[in-house]
Amino acid sequence: MEEVTVPRDGYDFVVVSNRLPVDRDVDEAGNSSWRRSPGGLVSALAPVMAQRDGAWVGWHGAPDETLEPFDHDVFHLVPVMLSELEVKRYYEGFSNATLWPLYHDVIASPEFHRTWWYAYRRVNERFARMAAETASQGATVWVQDYQLQLVPRMLRRLRPDVTIGFFNHIPFPPTEIFSQLPWRRAVLDGLTGADLIGFQRPGDAQNFQRCVRKYLGVQFTKGAAQFSESTAEGTDTTWTVNAGSYPISIDVDSIKELADSPEVQARAREIREELGNPETIFLGVDRLDYTKGIGHRIKAYGELLHDGELSVADSVLIQVASPSRERVDSYRQLRELVEGMVGRINGQHDTISHTAIRYLHHGYPFEEMVALYLAADVMLVTALRDGMNLVAKEYVAARRDRSGALVLSEFTGAAEQLRQAVLVNPHDIDGLKEAMLYARDMPRAEARKRMASMRRQVLTHDVVDWSQRFLADLAGHARAGRDTPAD
Ligand code: G6P
Numbered sequence: 001m002e003e004v005t006v007p008r009d010g011y012d013f014v015v016v017s018n019r020l021p022v023d024r025d026v027d028e029a030g031n032s033s034w035r036r037s038p039g040g041l042v043s044a045l046a047p048v049m050a051q052r053d054g055a056w057v058g059w060h061g062a063p064d065e066t067l068e069p070f071d072h073d074v075f076h077l078v079p080v081m082l083s084e085l086e087v088k089r090y091y092e093g094f095s096n097a098t099l100w101p102l103y104h105d106v107i108a109s110p111e112f113h114r115t116w117w118y119a120y121r122r123v124n125e126r127f128a129r130m131a132a133e134t135a136s137q138g139a140t141v142w143v144q145d146y147q148l149q150l151v152p153r154m155l156r157r158l159r160p161d162v163t164i165g166f167f168n169h170i171p172f173p174p175t176e177i178f179s180q181l182p183w184r185r186a187v188l189d190g191l192t193g194a195d196l197i198g199f200q201r202p203g204d205a206q207n208f209q210r211c212v213r214k215y216l217g218v219q220f221t222k223g224a225a226q227f228s229e230s231t232a233e234g235t236d237t238t239w240t241v242n243a244g245s246y247p248i249s250i251d252v253d254s255i256k257e258l259a260d261s262p263e264v265q266a267r268a269r270e271i272r273e274e275l276g277n278p279e280t281i282f283l284g285v286d287r288l289d290y291t292k293g294i295g296h297r298i299k300a301y302g303e304l305l306h307d308g309e310l311s312v313a314d315s316v317l318i319q320v321a322s323p324s325r326e327r328v329d330s331y332r333q334l335r336e337l338v339e340g341m342v343g344r345i346n347g348q349h350d351t352i353s354h355t356a357i358r359y360l361h362h363g364y365p366f367e368e369m370v371a372l373y374l375a376a377d378v379m380l381v382t383a384l385r386d387g388m389n390l391v392a393k394e395y396v397a398a399r400r401d402r403s404g405a406l407v408l409s410e411f412t413g414a415a416e417q418l419r420q421a422v423l424v425n426p427h428d429i430d431g432l433k434e435a436m437l438y439a440r441d442m443p444r445a446e447a448r449k450r451m452a453s454m455r456r457q458v459l460t461h462d463v464v465d466w467s468q469r470f471l472a473d474l475a476g477h478a479r480a481g482r483d484t485p486a487d
Contacts, residue, residue: 010136089119153193
């Protein structure tokens with residue numbers, strides 16, 4: 001790839017992610033407008049965007065539509081076009097049916113197709129070029145997540161002057177699993193174009209470093225390694241790649257504000273009343289994804305009803321499963337499976353006045369989610385593998401009175417920080433059942449002690465700290481590691 005001319009009106013700080021931080025609303029008359037997307041990453045980066053003259057490069061979510069750059073609240077947005085075929089091959093295919101299952105412990109079987117890989121490479125090139133044409137001289141570019149792993153090296157070739165960060169929001173797999181990927185060297189090459197690569201857990205950073213050693217023959221020492229490459233003019237450039245863990249968090253203030261709001265508190269009481277004031281509300285909130293262990297949780301709940309340990313008169317499980325990646329086969333199959341299980345359990349245990357499981361296949365506004373967090377006595381996070389799991393942290397942040405219990409899978413990144421949760425191996429259904437009952441029956445004093453300790457963790461490490469720590473390290477490493485002349 002040839003270098004790109006530095007734009008005269010470029011931006012000092014550029015975020016690159018598969019999705020833009022806005023969602024489109026279309027009203028009844030067909031008029032469309034943009035709304036800021038919910039989520040920690042967007043709220044964490046909004047202040048940085050406003051302060052540093054920032055731009056955000058990403059896909060706006062619709063196929064075959066070319067949009068000009070536009071401004072929306074604090075963001076300058078640079079939309080990247082994806083054709084319908086690229087949505088199939090790059091997004092649904094390589095990103096979500098190859099990398100996603102591969103990086104999540106092969107819970108579903110990854111599919112390897114060369115046509116998907118070619119599309120992934122082509123789309124990554126497009127993102128890299130857009131970023132290169134958007135960044136000012138010496139800008140900082142922060143690339144997000146597994147959909148764009150080739151962008152760092154592509155961007156470095158196009159724009160050797162910019163500082164490049166990469167953050168992987170999902171797990172990075174052990175060598176034994178990563179090795180299955182036919183394009184493993186190319187992916188590692190792509191990532192190592194960055195000055196700093198952030199992971200959720202120290203274990204993810206170690207897995208990555210081992211893979212680099214095995215497939216690129218480069219050894220990291222204390223989280224840093226030297227890379228070099230010949231340019232088109234025949235000169236060598238070298239740079240230092242740093243890799244470490246930066247566990248992401250949530251926008252604590254906005255959750256605290258909602259949890260304090262009389263409307264949200266009233267809504268939480270209303271939810272309990274509408275359910276007939278059960279003694280215990282269990283809650284699950286997930287994207288409908290096979291990594292989340294929704295089936296394991298429902299199975300355990302069904303068995304507890306069957307065993308007589310729970311009854312529909314005393315308890316209810318609310319399961320919010322927001323629609324996700326609905327055209328990908330494994331997601332369709334999961335929906336069939338989960339809805340079949342819910343139907344069977346409800347058919348067996350419901351009474352005219354009580355339902356065992358309230359299954360909600362919808363996305364909800366954030367206020368409603370916080371009301372659910374306030375209404376729930378026991379939060380169930382039973383993921384089989386999860387980079388972090390922000391729902392666990394959101395529940396903790398919402399529980400201002402320090403009541404409530406969190407059952408948390410040890411296979412989430414969050415489990416490394418929320419040590420006072422009731423930790424479970426969700427594959428162990430008996431263990432999960434015991435943990436659910438333990439959480440339900442936990443003495444009030446113990447629950448308060450555990451919640452207070454988890455709250456200290458979450459409240460002192462919010463998503464703004466996360467982005468500041470990453471960006472400060474990126475700036476430091478870039479100053480120290482760039483333009484070292486080759487031997
Ligand atoms: C995970 C990924 C994100 C992704 C999100 C929603 O959290 O780490 O990169 O945006 O899921 O998935 P979607 O495919 O709808 O963007």
